[in-house]
Amino acid sequence: MYQYDQYDQNLVDTRVAEFRDQVERRLSGELSEDQFKPLRLMNGLYLQLHAYMLRVAIPYGTLDSRQMRMLGHIARNYDRGYGHFTTRQNLQFNWIKLEDTPDILAELATVEMHAIQTSGNCIRNISSDQFAGAAADEITDPRPWAELLRQWSSFHPEFSYLPRKFKIAVIAAKEDRAAMRLHDIGIEIVERDGAHGARVFVGGGMGRTPMIATEIAEFVPLSDLLSYLEACLRVYNRYGRRDNIYKARIKILVHEIGADEYRRQVEEEFVAVKALGIDPPAAEFERIKAFFAPPAFAGDAPDTLDRSDPDFAVWLDQNVKQHKQPGHAIATISLKPAGGIPGDASADQIDLMADLAQRYSFDELRVTHAQNIVLPHVRKADLYAVWQALHEAGLAEANLDLISDIIACPGLDYCSLANARSIPVAQKIAERFADLDRQRELGELKLKISGCINACGHHHAGHIGILGVDKKGLENYQLSFGGSGAEDVSLAKITGPGFSEDGVVDAVEKATDVYLAHREQGERFVDTYRRIGMEPFKEAIYGPA
Amino acid sequence: MKILTGNDLKTGDVVWWTGSGWSRHVEDSADVGEAGEALARQEEAARRVNVPYVIDATATPEGPRPAHIKDRVRALGPTIRPDLTLKPADPSAGNWVI
Numbered sequence: 001m002y003q004y005d006q007y008d009q010n011l012v013d014t015r016v017a018e019f020r021d022q023v024e025r026r027l028s029g030e031l032s033e034d035q036f037k038p039l040r041l042m043n044g045l046y047l048q049l050h051a052y053m054l055r056v057a058i059p060y061g062t063l064d065s066r067q068m069r070m071l072g073h074i075a076r077n078y079d080r081g082y083g084h085f086t087t088r089q090n091l092q093f094n095w096i097k098l099e100d101t102p103d104i105l106a107e108l109a110t111v112e113m114h115a116i117q118t119s120g121n122c123i124r125n126i127s128s129d130q131f132a133g134a135a136a137d138e139i140t141d142p143r144p145w146a147e148l149l150r151q152w153s154s155f156h157p158e159f160s161y162l163p164r165k166f167k168i169a170v171i172a173a174k175e176d177r178a179a180m181r182l183h184d185i186g187i188e189i190v191e192r193d194g195a196h197g198a199r200v201f202v203g204g205g206m207g208r209t210p211m212i213a214t215e216i217a218e219f220v221p222l223s224d225l226l227s228y229l230e231a232c233l234r235v236y237n238r239y240g241r242r243d244n245i246y247k248a249r250i251k252i253l254v255h256e257i258g259a260d261e262y263r264r265q266v267e268e269e270f271v272a273v274k275a276l277g278i279d280p281p282a283a284e285f286e287r288i289k290a291f292f293a294p295p296a297f298a299g300d301a302p303d304t305l306d307r308s309d310p311d312f313a314v315w316l317d318q319n320v321k322q323h324k325q326p327g328h329a330i331a332t333i334s335l336k337p338a339g340g341i342p343g344d345a346s347a348d349q350i351d352l353m354a355d356l357a358q359r360y361s362f363d364e365l366r367v368t369h370a371q372n373i374v375l376p377h378v379r380k381a382d383l384y385a386v387w388q389a390l391h392e393a394g395l396a397e398a399n400l401d402l403i404s405d406i407i408a409c410p411g412l413d414y415c416s417l418a419n420a421r422s423i424p425v426a427q428k429i430a431e432r433f434a435d436l437d438r439q440r441e442l443g444e445l446k447l448k449i450s451g452c453i454n455a456c457g458h459h460h461a462g463h464i465g466i467l468g469v470d471k472k473g474l475e476n477y478q479l480s481f482g483g484s485g486a487e488d489v490s491l492a493k494i495t496g497p498g499f500s501e502d503g504v505v506d507a508v509e510k511a512t513d514v515y516l517a518h519r520e521q522g523e524r525f526v527d528t529y530r531r532i533g534m535e536p537f538k539e540a541i542y543g544p545a
Numbered sequence: 546m547k548i549l550t551g552n553d554l555k556t557g558d559v560v561w562w563t564g565s566g567w568s569r570h571v572e573d574s575a576d577v578g579e580a581g582e583a584l585a586r587q588e589e590a591a592r593r594v595n596v597p598y599v600i601d602a603t604a605t606p607e608g609p610r611p612a613h614i615k616d617r618v619r620a621l622g623p624t625i626r627p628d629l630t631l632k633p634a635d636p637s638a639g640n641w642v643i
Contacts, residue, residue, distance in 0.1 A: 029592040032589075032592075033589070033595050033596065047595060047596070048557075049559075049615075049618065050557070050558070050559055050619065050623070051552075051556065051558065052556075052557040080629055095629075096557070097555060097556045097557065098554065098555055098556070098557060099555050099556075341625060341626075412614065412615060412618055413618060413623035413624055413625050413626075414623060418615075419615075421618075421624060423625045424624065424625055427625065473612070473613055473614065474614075475614065
């Protein structure tokens with residue numbers, strides 16, 4: 001994984017010192033909240049419902065055991081004993097004291113971490129495939145490109161005050177595990193005539209106006225990638241609306257002027273940008289790429305598994321994926337235990353995951369956009385020991401991609417923007433479907449819950465989506481079906497009138513009954529919905545029209 | 546009744562105006578009547594509290610309760626982590642929130 005050079009380290013250390021001074025001036029009364037707020041947000045510090053919240057950047061969701069342990073240390077010593085992994089592959093601490101924040105950032109800096117650009121109208125954390133470098137279906141590791149984009153976008157003077165926040169995802173496999181087309185820019189690295197290039201998609205996103213990104217370039221040579229993206233951002237920065245926050249994202253610009261006109265302007269700008277020579281020399285990219293060289297896999301690692309323990313066998317089937325290196329596997333640690341809070345992990349659990357990564361996964365961990373943790377490179381012979389350790393720590397839930405593997409935003413329990421609670425709904429649905437055999441009978445079913453229209457819980461992309469709204473001071477939950485953030489990307493459609501908290505759990509169960517009654521061989525819930533349409537589901541949920 | 550709330554500058558804790566200072570317990574809230582907006586400006590200017598604002602509340606035998614669920618959640622803590630609320634030892638503490 002990438003390691004800071006002295007230039008990187010100086011940047012982060014300087015920012016910590018600068019923010020320490022800003023915090024001191026706020027605490028002394030020299031700065032008002034209006035003056036201080038933009039400064040703290042530039043360092044990922046929000047004021048949420050109960051306390052300050054600090055969002056720590058985890059570039060493309062990759063970290064090592066030393067960094068993971070630091071997150072556990074902060075959870076234990078500065079927070080209330082836990083951290084929350086987010087849908088942006090980051091981590092949030094919910095109970096931070098302002099006066100502690102400079103010390104926290106200083107400690108993060110010792111392990112090459114920070115909270116810069118985790119807030120504000122700038123290019124946010126570059127997200128990627130959590131299986132990058134390990135997936136059997138990837139054509140190359142997308143993370144060197146994500147890292148290049150991280151370096152390009154960090155402190156980019158021209159893009160520090162964009163019309164709105166800006167999110168970029170990079171993948172390099174046909175299976176889209178990063179919801180690439182629901183980003184402002186989605187990049188899929190593809191191969192043509194033996195060369196790698198980028199398919200570029202622009203204008204995706206969820207929130208108030210959900211849209212799927214449109215392809216604007218089918219093959220940008222990777223040697224031109226930075227120039228092309230610079231052109232994309234320049235056109236957005238020039239014409240994106242700053243007069244209306246609800247119309248400020250690039251998806252609105254692309255929609256209003258049309259993808260063809262946006263593409264024409266980007267290509268015109270690209271010619272001018274290309275002449276500036278901002279693309280890195282091949283040697284610099286090779287330097288970055290070297291940090292992502294494959295670990296020293298054992299060439300003779302046995303490819304067989306002892307499946308005699310039935311609980312272990314279920315975990316293998318559900319949570320372990322094929323690795324590109326024989327004798328190895330990718331193991332996903334579910335942060336969705338029955339009745340738990342999606343994405344939360346205690347300091348002890350964080351430490352344990354760090355230990356397992358160090359011992360069994362070449363010192364690497366990944367955060368997924370579905371709020372789970374991945375050990376990307378585990379020898380098959382070590383999987384049973386890993387599973388046993390996870391089992392003891394309450395982390396061996398074998399529910400990856402099943403109905404209880406729910407994405408849920410923090411909702412009204414933590415978030416000052418939310419209108420309804422998300423987590424209790426997730427818990428009740430997980431409890432209703434607690435029987436793992438029943439979950440596995442239902443198969444892949446992605447259920448996603450947001451507590452407000454901003455859609456941090458990705459409800460638009462759920463096979464089943466739930467949106468909490470405020471209805472005359474009461475929580476109300478709108479149900480939708482048919483979304484997907486994967487390569488079969490689609491936006492969910494609302495079923496009809498909303499429900500109470502318990503009512504929406506009942507409605508979800510009725511929907512799964514309809515699916516079971518109608519499904520054909522090999523169909524997932526979303527496939528059956530797409531084939532038979534909304535009506536049978538509506539009739540079951542709301543009664544005959 | 547109307548009560549005044551905000552977040553403590555240093556800790557971010559939710560706090561409630563008692564008539565003479567700030568408390569972490571909503572039960573201590575004073576009815577600020579029409580004086581809330583002026584009080585909010587005064588306390589914010591004094592750098593004691595962040596983003597103070599006035600809300601509607603109901604007087605109950607146990608003390609004032611915010612009218613809206615968001616402020617009731619703020620008053621107690623996250624409904625899904627009783628151990629993180631202001632009353633972790635009281636299993637019924639959250640009954641008035643929902």
